[in-house]
Amino acid sequence: MKKLFVIAAVLGGLWYYYGPAALRSASVPRPVTNAQAASEPATDPVATYRCDGRIYCSQMTSCEEATFFLRHCPGVKMDGNGDGVPCEQQWCR
Secondary structure (H helix, E strand, O other), X not given: OHHHHHHHHHHHHHHHHHOHHHHHHHHOOOOOOXXXXXXXXXXXXXXXXXXXXXXXHHHOOOHHXXXXXXXXXXXXXXXXXOOOOOOOOOOOO
């Protein structure tokens, strides 16, 4: 009888801890505040792009991509005035 009481108490504790109320509260998504959104890192362009031989602005699809190529890839021709901003007439206005 004592074993049965101990098993029932353990099962009751487990049900209380892992029961439906805990599962409901765990599955409800929390809203993201502005402070949390600002602190989350943006997509890493290094993981998104790779040097693949493109060197001209006409071969790019965004300012972010052109900036990655200018900073990481040798021999690109995207910064005619040398100010560090690539493709100013097409992408990075």
